[in-house]
Amino acid sequence: MFLFFQIFLSLSTLMISTCQEKITFISLTNAFLEKLGNETFYNRFAAPTQYDGIPTNVTLSMFIEGMSSFSAQTMDYSLDVYFQEEWYDHRLAHNDTAPILVRDLAVFKKMWHPDVYFANARSAAFQDITDDNFLVWIFPDGRVWYDARISIVSSCNMDLWKYPLDSQECALRILSYAYPITVLRLLWSTKDNLPAIDSNPDITMPDMTLKNIKTGYCNGTYATGEWSCMTATFYVERERMHHIMQTYVPTALIVVISWFNFWLEIDSAPARVSLSITTLLTISTQANALKLALPEVSYMKAIDVWMGFCMAFVFGVMIEFTICHYAKNLELLRGDAQPSLLVDTALSTLFGAARDIDDLNEEEIAMRPSLNFLNPEEPRLRSLNHQGNDIAANGTKYFVGADRMKRKRSKASLSRLRQQVASMRHATVDVSRRAFNWTRALRNLRGRRVAQRIDERCRIIFPLVFCLFNLAYWSFYLLLN
Structure with a gap:
């Protein structure tokens, strides 16, 4: 009985202490x-x-x-x-x-x-x-x-x-x-x-x-x-990954797309200009969207440096195309003067010969009265009449048959000479035009080669400079600071 009481007392004390610990x-x-x-x-x-x-x-x-x-x-x-x-x-x-x-x-x-x-x-x-x-x-x-x-x-x-x-x-x-x-x-x-x-x-x-x-x-x-x-x-x-995927990668890809201009033909002016303007406007739109999400501060932010350089690269592509187009057209302008001078000289020579022939014809016509008409009272007409020549005696002057034959032969010679001069004129003009076209083609080819050399060099220079910019940019903003 006493042992049971001790056990009960111990359990009661434990329960009370446990309850007190739970009540905080x-x-x-x-x-x-x-x-x-x-x-x-x-x-x-x-x-x-x-x-x-x-x-x-x-x-x-x-x-x-x-x-x-x-x-x-x-x-x-x-x-x-x-x-x-x-x-x-x-x-x-x-x-x-x-x-x-x-x-x-x-x-x-x-x-x-x-x-x-x-x-x-x-x-x-x-x-x-x-x-x-x-x-x-x-x-x-x-x-x-x-x-x-x-x-x-x-x-x-x-x-x-x-x-x-x-x-x-x-x-x-x-x-x-x-x-x-x-x-x-x-x-x-x-x-x-x-x-x-x-x-x-x-x-x-x-x-x-x-x-x-x-x-x-x-x-x-x-x-x-x-x-x-x-x-x-x-x-x-x-968090940088969000901005890298949403800002840096898209703008870098736009810059790379603008380099496709260097592989397009120099004559594809509409395509090259459209590609340059499209990429430039795309980067400008992204830059304006970023400005709306940021306060106006008096200093330049890292994203401003990035967007500014990307825009400069795209604008540089447009400048490169302008230089190529100007270099090509400059050769054509230089070559236009010499062929035109050749044509003018040839035409001037031919026109001068034609004028000389016309002058000779006019002189021959002016000399007709003294050469082809004589006074019938002269003693020579009587002898010519006995030889069977036709003499018109109904006036004070008589036509001479021998002079008529000479005049016909002179006219035939002048006509043939005019035809030869005309054919030479057309041939010279045709040759001059062909020389002009060939010279222009050679000048065009030379200008295209200059533009192609510029494009070939820019295919290396632009990516190399962009890689150097990335190296400097990420080193400065991530490592040095």
Whole structure:
């Protein structure tokens, strides 16, 4: 019987101790509420150590539940944090064995608590779904532990000169709004050698990667005195693969496509011009789209350097085609003068010969009266008449048959000479035209060879320069900086 009683007593003690371990806090009691309501005993407007001449130390810690929306355009980011504060208020000490849990916001407002705020936050709000996400534990020794879930949108002065290959440091500044450092001092938690700021390992962002979190202090002296200040600095790195696939690779391919001009015929002017203009407009459109997603800054960003050089390469292709086209046409212009001079000389010679023949004909006609007509009273006409020559005696002058034959032969000679000159004229013009066409063809061939040599050299120069630019670009922005 005694043994059974001992076993029962031992089990009862174990059950009681187990229950006490499970109960980690107790609810609000009337005695505690009466203490808070007694203004003589508890002044909620006075800091716990205000009348002791020493500042009240408030220890801070945070757990980063989520982080997102690092916007380069608005230069801010979003945080979802569990914000914890801890301080001692000996006026709230009690005789209970477990901490008192406070979940009523009205009760919490009856207690003194630090007026901490986020100096560079653009907006902040307590989470209240489905209820106010906060709790307060008041330990028997007067230690107060406060925990609340807060959503913060904080500004971050980003340095975008390496965008989109950049990494940023965004600091969240925490201060007391009303109490100087002589009344309230902010400290980062060092309990159990644990970091004051911890984060959810599953945090993922579409454009950034959280690399590290560091704590620091930023105490400052103002006209009203010295104020306690702390910083939580978030080191993030931009995801590069997204920008490489969405920006760098497409623009590089556009530059490569513009080099197809070097393999097109020099006479294919519409195709070469269309290809150059299309690639240039495509890169300009991409550059304008990037500008809309970024703020206007006074310095040149890495993406501006890339887009500028790509645009310069495409524009260089257009300049190269212009030079080739000009070199080809310049040879033609040089060759036009000599063939035309040859034709003019030949035609001038032939036309001069024709004019000489016409002059001879006119002289022959002018000499007809003296050569072909004689006075019938001359004694020579009588002898010619007896020889059977026809003489017209119905006038004062008589036609001579022998002179008529000479005149016919002269006309036949002149006609044949004119025909020969005309045939020579047509032959000379035809030969001159053929010489002109051959000379022009040779000049055209020479100009095409000059343009082809320029194209052949540019097929090597442009890719080589672009590769050197890539080597310098990626080395500078990734390795040297």
